[in-house]
Amino acid sequence: MESFVLIKQVPDQSSKAGINSDGTIDRAKAKRMLNPFDRYALEAALQTKRQHGARVTAITMGPPPAIEILYEAIAHGADRGLLMTDRRLAASDTLATAYTLAQTVRYAGSPDLIFCGLQTTDGDTAQVGPQLAERLGIPQVTYCEAFEIRDGILLARRAIEGGSQTVTVPLPALVTVANSAQRLAYPTLRGARRVQHLMRDEAARAEVIQIINLDDVGADPERCGLKGSPTIVAATEKVGEIGGNCQVFQGQSVPSLVKSLTEAASISSYSYAGAR
Amino acid sequence: MVQKRVLIFAEQVNGELQPIGLELLGSGRLLADKLGATLSALVLGSDIAHLPPILIGHGADEVFLADHPELAQYRTLPYRRVITDLIKSWPEPPHTILLGSTTTGRDLAPRLAAHLETGLTADCTDLDIGPFEYANSKDPSKSGLFPDCLYAIRPSFGESLKARILGPWKNPQMATVRPGVMVPLAWDGSRRGEVFQVPVQLDPSDLSLQIVETVRNLSQAIDLMRAEVIVSGGYGLGSPEGFELMQQLAACFPNSAVGSSRKAVDSGWIPYAHQVGQTGKTVRPQIYIACGISGAIQHRVGMDKSQTIIAINKDSSAPIFKFAHYGIVGDLYQVVPEMIRQLQQDQSQPQANLSERIPVLQGH
Numbered sequence: 001m002e003s004f005v006l007i008k009q010v011p012d013q014s015s016k017a018g019i020n021s022d023g024t025i026d027r028a029k030a031k032r033m034l035n036p037f038d039r040y041a042l043e044a045a046l047q048t049k050r051q052h053g054a055r056v057t058a059i060t061m062g063p064p065p066a067i068e069i070l071y072e073a074i075a076h077g078a079d080r081g082l083l084m085t086d087r088r089l090a091a092s093d094t095l096a097t098a099y100t101l102a103q104t105v106r107y108a109g110s111p112d113l114i115f116c117g118l119q120t121t122d123g124d125t126a127q128v129g130p131q132l133a134e135r136l137g138i139p140q141v142t143y144c145e146a147f148e149i150r151d152g153i154l155l156a157r158r159a160i161e162g163g164s165q166t167v168t169v170p171l172p173a174l175v176t177v178a179n180s181a182q183r184l185a186y187p188t189l190r191g192a193r194r195v196q197h198l199m200r201d202e203a204a205r206a207e208v209i210q211i212i213n214l215d216d217v218g219a220d221p222e223r224c225g226l227k228g229s230p231t232i233v234a235a236t237e238k239v240g241e242i243g244g245n246c247q248v249f250q251g252q253s254v255p256s257l258v259k260s261l262t263e264a265a266s267i268s269s270y271s272y273a274g275a276r
Numbered sequence: 277m278v279q280k281r282v283l284i285f286a287e288q289v290n291g292e293l294q295p296i297g298l299e300l301l302g303s304g305r306l307l308a309d310k311l312g313a314t315l316s317a318l319v320l321g322s323d324i325a326h327l328p329p330i331l332i333g334h335g336a337d338e339v340f341l342a343d344h345p346e347l348a349q350y351r352t353l354p355y356r357r358v359i360t361d362l363i364k365s366w367p368e369p370p371h372t373i374l375l376g377s378t379t380t381g382r383d384l385a386p387r388l389a390a391h392l393e394t395g396l397t398a399d400c401t402d403l404d405i406g407p408f409e410y411a412n413s414k415d416p417s418k419s420g421l422f423p424d425c426l427y428a429i430r431p432s433f434g435e436s437l438k439a440r441i442l443g444p445w446k447n448p449q450m451a452t453v454r455p456g457v458m459v460p461l462a463w464d465g466s467r468r469g470e471v472f473q474v475p476v477q478l479d480p481s482d483l484s485l486q487i488v489e490t491v492r493n494l495s496q497a498i499d500l501m502r503a504e505v506i507v508s509g510g511y512g513l514g515s516p517e518g519f520e521l522m523q524q525l526a527a528c529f530p531n532s533a534v535g536s537s538r539k540a541v542d543s544g545w546i547p548y549a550h551q552v553g554q555t556g557k558t559v560r561p562q563i564y565i566a567c568g569i570s571g572a573i574q575h576r577v578g579m580d581k582s583q584t585i586i587a588i589n590k591d592s593s594a595p596i597f598k599f600a601h602y603g604i605v606g607d608l609y610q611v612v613p614e615m616i617r618q619l620q621q622d623q624s625q626p627q628a629n630l631s632e633r634i635p636v637l638q639g640h
């Protein structure tokens with residue numbers, strides 16, 4: 001069985017580094033991290049490895065430093081990685097990204113299952129997964145919280161408004177994994193050792209992590225990057241972080257904590273006492 | 277002349293229209309009027325002939341109705357097939373297509389957009405029509421002045437930036453719209469509109485996904501939307517009994533209600549009607565008190581327009597402290613009783629007729 005997991009490196013917005021004063025992000029300076037939603041997708045892919053012996057391939061499209069998250073995926077137990085990187089990919093919107101990823105997936109093999117995160121924290125669209133499934137012509141299960149595979153059939157539970165839905169679908173299929181699914185476990189010792197080895201040994205790394213560009217996967221550059229993107233961000237406007245600087249009370253006795261808070265937030269004016 | 281259209285997708289569940297459909301009509305009406313376009317509503321389901329008059333009364337000029345047993349419940353591929361077949365049967369694609377950013381809309385819209393090879397903006401909070409002039413030396417073929425573009429406006433980067441996203445080069449220009457943001461038009465029974473039956477031709481491969489079971493708990497709406505003060509409990513309550521404490525705190529305020537996170541609802545501690553968030557209600561009270569709620573993005577989008585957000589959480593690194601205005605780091609089982617005590621102490625008047633004045637206590 002072949003499981004692919006699509007992961008993206010995103011700016012770490014909790015760190016101040018690289019966050020411009022107008023709120024935009026300087027990607028070169030920003031701290032980078034694995035998209036938190038993709039951790040759930042990786043865990044789901046690793047579940048297929050534990051339960052069905054699947055080979056897990058982590059795929060990312062991004063600038064060269066994105067190789068870091070492939071190492072991270074391998075430390076957690078992924079078997080191999082592909083980095084799609086190419087200057088012509090700059091300014092890709094979701095349609096162009098999904099096209100490039102579809103070509104990359106085809107190049108990488110024929111997966112039984114493709115796992116995506118629910119959304120990214122920078123693109124924040126939740127569109128790339130379904131767009132990729134459409135391009136590949138396979139069914140999808142979005143918002144998946146739990147699943148099992150029996151006789152080539154995926155049985156999955158999805159989160160929906162007011163409840164959940166259980167569906168079955170024959171493989172191959174694409175699954176977007178909800179952040180209410182199983183959390184990613186810690187990296188394995190074996191995985192961490194493997195990464196250390198790969199970082200030291202160029203030849204070994206090349207066997208496990210492939211770095212590819214648009215020409216390798218036969219992608220049409222006109223359909224990628226800025227040219228292949230039907231949308232652009234025309235303007236951004238700062239709206240001010242809501243709340244933003246939370247006034248936090250801690251460390252005192254509970255009665256004084258509560259007193260400080262109710263006074264600061266003038267809660268009492270809304271209470272029966274205040275309504276008098 | 278070819279007809280210009282603004283098309284909205286109206287969701288139904290068990291034959292009942294979902295509020296998002298009427299919200300999209302309200303927003304779509306403004307766009308269609310600016311464009312001089314027809315406002316068209318599209319609804320798919322089984323035994324749903326009763327829905328078009330509702331859509332027309334709320335602003336649609338025409339309704340496309342796909343009524344077929346295989347469409348009773350939403351599934352990606354059959355819906356994708358019927359809608360793309362319909363759009364491709366028209367001489368011109370619609371100018372704009374709007375869907376809700378519900379779990380259904382966000383499942384369907386990207387498949388439609390990829391199939392139609394067109395742009396899609398996710399989770400918009402504002403829409404408009406206006407001109408756009410574009411010049412980019414890296415991509416000169418796209419340069420030009422475009423008089424009537426869809427302005428798709430959405431929060432981005434942790435909601436501290438608003439982005440205006442445009443794609444005037446190709447129609448349809450598509451967007452999903454956050455539920456609870458757009459305002460429906462008042463019902464007007466005198467409005468007239470046309471109804472068209474949509475042919476349904478499915479491929480066997482469209483039916484490969486089967487729904488085994490759908491569990492929904494769509495109990496009646498409680499008055500979360502009108503409450504001045506909302507006391508919300510999350511998984512940190514640890515048990516259903518925790519909501520009694522939430523009720524007691526809510527009872528300190530005359531116009532109050534009890535809300536919850538999805539995890540508390542999913543644990544069976546409180547009915548779905550109390551859920552705040554992406555798949556629950558969008559609320560904007562004067563005061564929102566979140567007790568034992570971590571502040572996941574899907575909860576946040578339902579409550580971050582509240583005037584004052586207060587968080588009580590024992591974990592100082594919980595994301596809720598990133599956007600709350602005031603917070604206490606501590607055990608809610610110590611903090612909340614103390615808060616109730618202090619609020620009651622402030623108060624000399626006896627609390628008569630509590631259940632009459634506090635919506636949440638009714639029906640319990």
Ligand SMILES: Cc1cc2nc3c(=O)[nH]c(=O)nc-3n(C[C@H](O)[C@H](O)[C@H](O)COP(=O)(O)OP(=O)(O)OC[C@H]3O[C@@H](n4cnc5c(N)ncnc54)[C@H](O)[C@@H]3O)c2cc1C
Nearest residue numbers: 178510511512537538553554555556568569570575590608
């Ligand atoms: C498609 C989809 C839609 C969703 N829609 C929604 C939605 O509409 N609304 C929603 O809320 N969620 C929604 N979610 C779920 C969301 O991602 C989170 O899982 C959920 O909001 C978490 O709920 P919680 O904060 O109650 O629980 P947790 O994240 O488990 O947080 C519990 C918090 O309680 C704190 N705590 C524990 N004990 C105590 C104590 N004694 N005192 C004080 N603090 C304590 C902990 O520190 C923790 O921060 C959705 C998810 C998906 C995938």
Ligand SMILES: Nc1ncnc2c1ncn2[C@@H]1O[C@H](COP(=O)(O)O)[C@@H](O)[C@H]1O
Nearest residue numbers: 006061116117119120123125126127128
């Ligand atoms: N550049 C990328 N490389 C690999 N996977 C991606 C990329 N962009 C998006 N994805 C996948 O698509 C999901 C949804 O992303 P988005 O549509 O940006 O919210 C992510 O969680 C990833 O699984």
